[in-house]
Amino acid sequence: MANSFNFELVSPERLLVSEEVTEVVIPATEGEMTVMALHAPTMTNIKPGVVSVKTVKGQVERYVVFGGFADILPTGCTLLAESAVAVADIDRANLTQRIRNAKEDVADASSDQARQKAQEYHDQLVVLEAAV
Incomplete structure (x- = not known):
């Protein structure tokens, strides 16, 4: 089993995710970035895109973000989005x-x-x- 880490996705409106995950793919301004446990400390800007979150149960959840930044540490990742919503809830x-x-x-x-x-x-x- 892959190592897990704490991931939080926060928008000004609410906390969308706060759980142990095994992998997060974020749309960084420098390109798509996969975050896993023990990742090197990094801060990056986020561009509008889709964040994919793989839970410890193996489920993949997807969220649309409209900018922001991510703070990545070996023990966790916090993504502060300007705006965010679950893909299933996207208002076209x-x-x-x-x-x-x-x-x-x-x-x-x-x-x-x-x-x-x-x-x-x-x-x-x-x-x-x-x-x-």
């Missing part, structure tokens, strides 16, 4: 509206840097929409 209308808003932000950007950041966020949301 809300996701579509977020994509529309992001597209408007690209058009309304006042600088090249702001436009690039808004475009990256829009592109991440489009990829997320395809993933769920």
Whole structure:
């Protein structure tokens, strides 16, 4: 049996997950990252995407996150999300509206840097929409 560690997924609205798990896959800004027990200490930003959580019972639970950051230690991982929801509970209308808003932000950007950041966020949301 694989070693387990404590994982917490927290959004401003509520605590979504707090349990012992064997593996968590997070959408880090540098690329997808798999966290397991005894992982090296790391902090990373999270981009919009899907977090997959493998419980000690072997079940896989999936959550959509819209940004945030993860604090990873050998004994646990805490993901603080700007917004998060279980994939089964995703509101497609809300996701579509977020994509529309992001597209408007690209058009309304006042600088090249702001436009690039808004475009990256829009592109991440489009990829997320395809993933769920």
